[in-house]
Amino acid sequence: MTGRHAQRRQPRVHWLFLGTLYAAIAAALLFQGWTAHEVDAAEARRPCVTPAPRVLHEAGPVLRLRGGSVKSASMPARTVALTFDGGPDPVWTPRILRLLREQGARATFFLLGSEAGRHPELARRILTEGHEIGLHTYSGAVLGSASPSRAGIELALNQKALAGTAGVTTTLLRMPGTTSVDTLCGAEWQAALRAGGDGYLLVTADRRSVEPSKGVVRQFDQSEAAYRQVKVLLQGRDADRFTTVTAGLGIRSANTPAPPAQRVQGMALTWMDTASHAVANGALWVLAIVGGLGTLRQLLLVVFARVHVRRLGRFRPGSPWLRGVDEPVTVLVPAYNEQVGIASTVRSLLASTHSLLQIIVIDDGSTDRTVEIVRNIPDPRVTVVRQRNAGKAAALNNGLARASHGIVVMADADTLFEPEAIHRLIQPLAHPAIGAVSGNIKVGNRRGLLGRWQHLEYACGCNLDLRMLEVLECMPTVPGAIGAFRREALMGVGGVSEDTLAEDTDLAMTLWRAGWRVVYEDSAIAWTEVPTTLRQLWRQRYRWCYGTLQAMRKHRRAMLEVGVAGRFARRALTYLTVFQVGLPLFAPLVDIFGLYGALFLDSAWAGALWAGFLGLQIACAGYALRLGGERMSALWALPLQILAYRQLMYLVVIQSLATAVFGTGLTWQRIRRTGTAVEQLGGDLTNQALRRDEDGAAGNRGSRRLGPGHGQLAPGQTVPGVVPARRGPHA
Known part of the structure; x- marks a missing residue:
């Protein structure tokens, strides 16, 4: 800051920096809006215009859809596959895990990728305590209401989030907004076919009329009400075994170790989700x-x-x-x-x-x-x-x-x-x-x-x-x-x-x-x-x-x-x-x-x-x-x-x-x-x-007023609030 201010080349790198910064902020807001169903919304389920296919009327709760064929399976007698949707929830997931441990039961947790990224320790704890993890999409999007591209992204991001937090991938999927197989109607059935074609094993739930002694898949969320229901079910001992979906069916576990590259991508995704959430909250404050x-x-x-x-x-x-x-x-x-x-x-x-x-x-x-x-x-x-x-x-x-x-x-x-x-x-x-x-x-x-x-x-x-x-x-x-x-x-x-x-x-x-x-x-x-x-x-x-x-x-x-x-x-x-x-x-x-x-x-x-x-x-x-x-x-x-x-x-x-x-x-x-x-x-x-x-x-022109702090005073007169200058004749 010298007197001559010699002409130099003006800086340009800051425009690249600011452009990148604002583009990143805009991308973070869009990603947060996407996960909150504000961008490309897919939160509400569309009404079914066509009923579920006839092949599903007698099908079991676990479906394998591949090559145009539909195969289903059910739990053996006196076997209950406990399944929990959403989360992990920082309040109720630990309580549910403690209850399952006390009762010697196992369960399958269909996790949201966004929530797993916010609570990775709970995702890892689920695996450590012998439970199984499945997909519930990244943000809870209803796949039948989502565009095919969004549905594919939801599942891919869900896999990456699990890889980055729990270190595994899974072939199990529960589609949000579905319960028993007869809810796979209309657009949901089309979404199920696309997911089945990608190799996913779709898990629904048995109708409530099925007796536990015959073997069922039970569906719960992660809340206080679900916790109480599960506690009553476990203590009633209407079944010999409370286990995971794959263990109940006697097939290989759906969870396999994720490749290192996918784990890195998952950790980056988790960081991006956290950052976008912070940016959105910060933007509201700003x-x-x-x-x-x-x-x-x-x-x-x-x-x-x-x-x-x-x-x-x-x-x-x-x-x-x-x-x-x-x-x-x-x-x-x-x-x-x-x-x-x-x-x-x-x-x-x-x-x-x-x-x-x-x-x-x-x-x-x-x-x-x-x-x-x-x-x-x-x-x-x-x-x-x-x-x-x-x-x-x-x-x-x-x-x-x-x-x-x-x-x-x-x-x-x-x-x-x-x-x-x-x-x-x-x-x-x-x-x-x-x-x-x-x-x-x-x-x-x-x-x-x-x-x-x-x-x-x-x-x-x-x-x-x-x-x-x-x-x-x-x-x-x-x-x-x-x-x-x-x-x-x-x-x-x-x-x-x-x-x-x-x-x-x-x-x-x-x-x-x-x-x-x-x-x-x-x-x-x-x-x-x-x-x-x-x-x-x-x-x-x-x-x-x-x-x-x-x-x-x-x-x-x-x-x-x-x-x-x-x-x-x-x-x-x-x-x-x-x-x-x-x-x-x-x-x-x-x-x-x-x-x-x-x-x-x-x-x-x-x-x-x-x-x-x-x-x-x-x-x-x-x-x-x-x-x-x-x-x-x-x-x-x-x-x-x-x-x-x-x-x-x-x-x-x-x-x-x-x-x-x-x-x-x-x-x-x-x-x-x-x-x-x-x-x-x-x-x-x-x-x-x-x-x-x-x-x-009117009243704003004419000669200047000389009021408090302004104007010439008569000899000996002062104006409130005016302090003389510290130098010169006014000091």
């Missing part, structure tokens, strides 16, 4: 936290903006104990290749009602006609200073050294000032504790969609964010487009630092740490030209965001300071960290989960939630437009802004963080001016048609 913070922020913006407006109504110049500021002003205009708009900027300054001006245009090594254009403006108040290209901060310091007056206004070379802007901007400096004042920036070229999006962004930022930050006494920036400063405050902190690319944010934070206050003057209006292409917008916001991160890092130690500086840092840096850095980082995850919810969960619920949040944002943006005297017709672009524009801003934050982490520097990048702001504004801010609407702005 959605709740980010949504809650976003909603809270919107509400706080409106509340504090209202507080700010009420201050305007109570404290205004003209009160007996207040005076206005009419001192001469030096205006600094740094310029680099600004031939398109520099003339309009200077002329708007010359048209100011505050005529005591010194206008210094600092040319930062322009290669176009910028200098020639300014020199051709016939007004002695305008001076041109030339320097080699050194950056915006150096240009401002060069102009500051030549400033003749105690009040300095900084303006960008693409900014058009309203005639009253400078006079209103400097009024808060009547109070000795205020060192800097931010003006109100409006978008001049707002006709295109990109311009409208930025217009809404600027309107909300100035009329909501800046008002709130002033009330909380933690304004972290004075925008370079329009800001007023005490020259003594600037000189006291060493001028404009070249340490960061966000020299305006760095300067405001430095002034706060020096004991000065920074406030917002909503009636001081300037019009700026915003980027007209996505590429230019990206470059501009990239530099702003990266510079802000630099400033936050530079002033992080202020969090530990006391007094005004510490209070400012704790509020401002926390706000920037949470809402300008943290939320944009997590916002893509929220979008992924929101899209997932709309596609696979309750789409009505997801739509209502999104519509509610959109309605809140529209209401807040409408209030911001009203405070700024703007037309409400701009609100139609807000839904599109949320869907497209904000995603771009999220990516800008990610790119800026990656730049900060990898240590890549940037130069003072400027956007290519097109003059569209001047064109759309008509080129003359004195024209009444270009003045903003007064509708909805």
Whole structure:
């Protein structure tokens, strides 16, 4: 973070990393949704449209279906094959195993692969204690309701899960949603045929009317009720033997050791299932936290903006104990290749009602006609200073050294000032504790969609964010487009630092740490030209965001300071960290989960939630437009802004963080001016048609209020809540 910020190759590996990360998160959500029957749902059984085949009417509970033939088998007399579906359950499986051990019985457990992965120790314990394991599909999907591809995946994953947890494979299958053989009707029979063709031995259960003494397969789940039923059955001893399915039939065990490769795949599957479950739960928490913070922020913006407006109504110049500021002003205009708009900027300054001006245009090594254009403006108040290209901060310091007056206004070379802007901007400096004042920036070229999006962004930022930050006494920036400063405050902190690319944010934070206050003057209006292409917008916001991160890092130690500086840092840096850095980082995850919810969960619920949040944002943006005297017709672009524009801003934050982490520097990048702001504004801010609407702005314009923390006091009078600065004549 040096002064020159040499141009280096921008990092690209982070995009691959983030793309892979978000793709993995999306895949984890899809897998979790698949196992929870939200994606490709197969939880409910379809009604049978055709009865079970006649061959099953007298068939036994164990079926081998292969090559078009149907063979069945039943348990020998006085033999009961105990079978348990689902699980393993962390509560009831251990109790059932203990009961079986006490009674000397064996059983077959048809396990869900997903549950076996979550409780692998129980899967291994089942085998260790002499029981048998069969498949119950991976997620409990009803195979007749599932697509053939899902049915095959369910069985394959179930096998891998058993291999990874218990180290075995099995040929036994109990299809979810089936009991006796006559329930294998319709789609279930077709699914049974496909499974039989893959070599599985299908196990159903005998009808309850069959006496245990004749030999049966009994089916239970893993619950308290099943535990009680099994306990009664075992203690009744209506059979000679309680055993597994294969042992009852006298055939080789269905469980065989799994190959090493399949065990590794099973362990990977188990890990993936655990990770996807954690991601899904984490996504819910992220959605709740980010949504809650976003909603809270919107509400706080409106509340504090209202507080700010009420201050305007109570404290205004003209009160007996207040005076206005009419001192001469030096205006600094740094310029680099600004031939398109520099003339309009200077002329708007010359048209100011505050005529005591010194206008210094600092040319930062322009290669176009910028200098020639300014020199051709016939007004002695305008001076041109030339320097080699050194950056915006150096240009401002060069102009500051030549400033003749105690009040300095900084303006960008693409900014058009309203005639009253400078006079209103400097009024808060009547109070000795205020060192800097931010003006109100409006978008001049707002006709295109990109311009409208930025217009809404600027309107909300100035009329909501800046008002709130002033009330909380933690304004972290004075925008370079329009800001007023005490020259003594600037000189006291060493001028404009070249340490960061966000020299305006760095300067405001430095002034706060020096004991000065920074406030917002909503009636001081300037019009700026915003980027007209996505590429230019990206470059501009990239530099702003990266510079802000630099400033936050530079002033992080202020969090530990006391007094005004510490209070400012704790509020401002926390706000920037949470809402300008943290939320944009997590916002893509929220979008992924929101899209997932709309596609696979309750789409009505997801739509209502999104519509509610959109309605809140529209209401807040409408209030911001009203405070700024703007037309409400701009609100139609807000839904599109949320869907497209904000995603771009999220990516800008990610790119800026990656730049900060990898240590890549940037130069003072400027956007290519097109003059569209001047064109759309008509080129003359004195024209009444270009003045903003007064509708909805009554009471918000006029000269600045000088209330608590602002304004000039009569001799000996104090304002509650204002602490003098720690340095200079205000200490």
